[in-house]
Amino acid sequence: MLLLISSDAIGQRIPQHRNVIEAAKAAGVKRIAYTSLLHADTTPIGLGAEHHATEAMIRESGLAYTLLRNSWYLENYAGAIAGALHAGAFVGSAGEGRISAATRADYADAAAVVLTSEGHAGKTYELAGDEAFTMADLAAEASRQTGRTLPYNNLPEAAYAKVLESIGLPPPAAAMLAQSDVGAAQGGLFDDGRQLSRLIGRPTTPWTAFVAGVLESL
Template identity: 65%
Template sequence: MKIALTGATGQLGRLVVAILKEKTAAEHIVALVRSATKAADLGVDVREADYEQPETLTAALNGVDTLLLISGNEIGKRAAQHKNVIEAAQKAGVTWIVYTSLLHADTSTISLAGEHLATEALLAESGIPYTLLRNGWYTENYTGSIAGAVAGGAFLGSAGNGKISSAARQDFAEAAAVVLTTEGHQGKTYELAGDQAYTLTDLAAEMSKQTGKDIPYKNLPEGEYAAVLASFGIPEGFAHAIAGWDVSVAKGDLFDEGRQLSTLIGRPTTPLAETVAAALAAL
């Protein structure tokens, strides 16, 4: 059986490939990438495939049984790109698709939810058995801002006291690999989130504890936070999107206590303190 995955050279994709290699033979894994040179170190079958060129997708999926469709990173283009992948999978005879969606995509106010829901609908219409991995936030989405917070003396956001049930990217990668290599997952939707929820105030307190510095959380109005992000060089549209996601956090859109992620991987999800420590060690 051949397992292929899109976005194999991305941050999540690389982790999934590494875990899959521990669970199955490398020759059973197919990495679908835009640039083969970037995937030379993966140690698996590498095939070039471009979301915008459907003919490359069909050829790359030849002989593939199972496909992990890791959602693309081009916001605004993802629904169309995923449609191309799903149609190529139909033509190539793929028998199962596992898709990385968004936590509670059907009720979330996060702006990203729309494209995920559109992809879920395409999967339902495709006739191919599928599984939805509705991933919550990666803790790294926030710890990536630690350097700036340490330098600036505060952690900024617009999430209020919203609880965030995030987990480390490694946890989500492990869940994907488990689903891909074990039975009984077709037709299921998994709401995947961390075991222990926290607020951005809690995150700032953990950063303060580990650095020995006073780094408070400063909650800003959405527009002000977007303006600050733009002043750091983040494109204005993306800055507004990030600030908007925080507002959705304040509404509880990233909170979940079902513990489906830790159940899938057979262990507790990675603690916040551990991911903060890793981020600080990388500075």
């Protein structure tokens, strides 16, 4: 059994993942679990293309497989919370899109279940947090917990990419994150099937508790 965690080398994932799949076959691996993206076959998020292609390669390999289609990590928003405290507002391009994020620990627990128990071969799991939020919800919760007024300002995709570049992100990374926000606005990070909590046998970490933890760490 092999857990293939998707590479962070965006734009190079397909050849890298192909190398892993071929090596797994040569080593006699019987089943691959792959950390993909939520609704990778239909997502409006540009990152989905490499994930969908990897899923196809795994299916075509002849190996047994389990696809763990993860939504966003709550940890992705830690920097946004810190930035909002500094700048006085949240910014993004996610509009009113509902985001079903979960913690890395939640997703790791799901992978552990798949790796250590039976009945998961051939399964595709759409994994997402139990409770969805919008960026406006996130801003309101941070405001409530800090006692400050921290609004959410929705920006056009190009303008948000420029903001991300201004805080030090390389242009390709800034463009990717801005496009992902637009994808979130189109529903790309929302799922209410609760497959993650069922798989791990407990509720996912509440996003409000995550916000509290970030604020305590700052």
